[in-house]
Amino acid sequence: MNGLQYHRRGRTSRRRCKRTLRTRMNNLSSDPSIIALVQWMCSMGWNATCKLRLVSNFFTGRGLQAVNGVKAGDVLVRIPERLLITASTVCNRLEIENVKVLLSEHGLLAVFIFLETQLGSDSPWFPYLQTLPKSFAVPSNCSDFEILSLPLFMQKRVMEQKYAIKTAFDNGCELITNLISKGKLPSSASVPTLSEFHHAWIVVNTRAVYMSCAADSLTCTILRDRDGSNLALAPYLDMFNHSFNAQVNAGFNKSTRCYEIRSQTKCPSMAQVFINYGPHDNMKLWIEYGFYLPGNPHEVITFAWDNIQAIVKRRPNSSITARKVEFLKGHGLLENLCCTVEGFSWGLSAIICVVCIEDCEISSYHKVFRGDWIPLESPLEIQFSLDLTATKRMEFIEARRRMLEVENSSDSFQIAIRILEEYIDILNKVEAWLEGLSQKKCS
Template sequence: MTAIIKDREYLDFLSWQKKMGCPKTKLTLAEFSNTGRGMMATKDIKAGEVIVQVPERTLVTMKSLQSLYGARIARFGNKVNAHMIIALHIALLVQAPEESGWLPYLRLLPKKFDTMPVRYPPELFDLLPQNVQAHVHKQKAKIMSDYKTTLEFLRSNSDLLTRPLQYEEYEWAWLVVNTRCIYLDAKKQVAADNIALAPMLDFLNHTPDAKTEGFFCTKTKSYKIRTLLPYKKGEQVFINYGPHDNCFILVEYGFVTTSNPYNYVTVDNDFLELSIPGETPTAKKEKLDLLDMAGYFGDYVLHRNDVSFRLMTGMRLRLINPFHKSSVATQLAIAQWHDVINGELDQISSENERMVPIYIEKLCDEMLAHAKTKLNILVGTLDYKQ
């Protein structure tokens, strides 16, 4: 079920766009049952057509903000970054939206980011995979670091503020930039002046199947998105945020996609906790030390149709039993294990190779059981809150 959005806020936004020189498009904002708000084709769109054109004057970039903050930034030094300054700018616009001239755009930004893991309550955060939790911790630290630097910047630029800037205000603005910015040149993603907020373009949702190309057109002085796929009238039009797995998309954008071809599962902790019959604690530690010395400790992943070589390597070593490092038999098995890594042998032994898929399946079964337990906890938490 799809419903075209024609509320006053969106109509005001369209009028604002027209005043800013944005050309008409074959897109309109709509509510989709499976993805929420997104852009719908109002007419058939051919492959190769430009679907969105954003004039340079409406792009919010480090360059466009130079006239407002350039001298202040120059006096402050090189502690600032584009993400931090654009987030500060959005936060300041929200403090005085009527005066900014950007109210129609600001009204259409998300009111909150509760689907972002960085905003999860502890009982929900604790159910996330550990690699996702680690990603969230880094993101939280980055937001906090940028906020502290922003406060330091504002101490000598307090005239910019209508009121003190609270962490929650800055976090919201930082997430606006993080979830909606584009790279003006994908080849220069580390350039300080490379990210931008692009009104209208940022209403397009992501799918890994979308094929588009974005480029800045010097002739029209605008950023354009061209679709390489056709769309029929009434279909949702998508862009592609990049070849990211669902864990990355969840942390950075607050959603996941079904049938994501880039999905993989990190199994580092599950590998460490896997019980191998006959493996003593001493033997396990010695094996893990060997993996570390050989450069194969950690980063064990399962893809949709593949098992990583690192995981296979780790499992082969774990399945050498009995394991007595001082014995000739164990030393021979270790040497053969190194030969397998180097491609000089196909296997340590036929028995070892036979057991590898069995224990990888066992690892998967234990992970599934663990996941079901967490899902049951989640369902119970949601039922309790309802």
């Protein structure tokens, strides 16, 4: 799975790129691995519901193209239950019984991908495994030097994922060793290296779908801490790319015993068909899938309480007293501080209001919860907001400058730079809006 990716260009160039998405597609349907996949799926009871073909272009990589167009309500793809790879598939395949493992469904599926890949053409799922990407532009694949060159907030997210992968790796190795000792796997079976398991984990992370209303048969009792949802790898389905504009319905259909994706909108013939992974911001898309979307409407820039405190120290007309902190904590206003291209979140606006109020006017704190409160109503609040925005923008500009000095950087590291540029663009727009608001207040 992937998404729209454009190099940093001007607005006119990006529009031109979008217009050429339909004409610069290379047909991949004749690729031997794709032919083998389709033949294998058909032998397992799969039938195409919509005439699609696999294509590739510079902007989106591999994706699916509608040969005859798509109407609203059309089923784009229908994957039979027997082709879905779930935790139950793994349990049945490995004959796992009475074994409690610390692995999540995600980790268990990663073990499956590794073991089946080791079997090569002897694996029943070989035609599917052959179509999986060999590499991903996710940040956990960045070098240690690149990760240390990221801004701290990006470093934190990357290290959290690397820790999750390492934990799953340790538990996965323990499970494989256990199965070898019990004769469930041959003594010649290998235990993965961290690099091999990492790749399998990312395969699952970028390609699995959720089935919250899956069939009862799609259960596995060996897993600890089941959350009621089921992950599944679905051959062919994972070739759809993501767009925030796509409107689809997706899920397991108990009547047809298939995982289905149904389009809610029409798509012209010879255009690429997209699905929607969810309302993810670019950090989420980068961390989890290894791409970003220019102009992503779900983009969010987060602020920390430290950012607020730093501005207060520089501005004589604002303050953070013990009473203010108690009020803010008591009302849960120190969390979820962010802004989008449309401006500040309610919580961030409320904090700015409180820190700009004189401490002797404690009764005025509560106006942020009254219906008559207007965010950024006073010139003092607007100026505070301008300082906050400008400081955050300069922070991103400096981080980008340092990152551009890294030579021969990976594709994933380059995406991180593009995300920072998206943040800078958003803050430029917010700052321009605040300046306009300030001028109106002064006139």
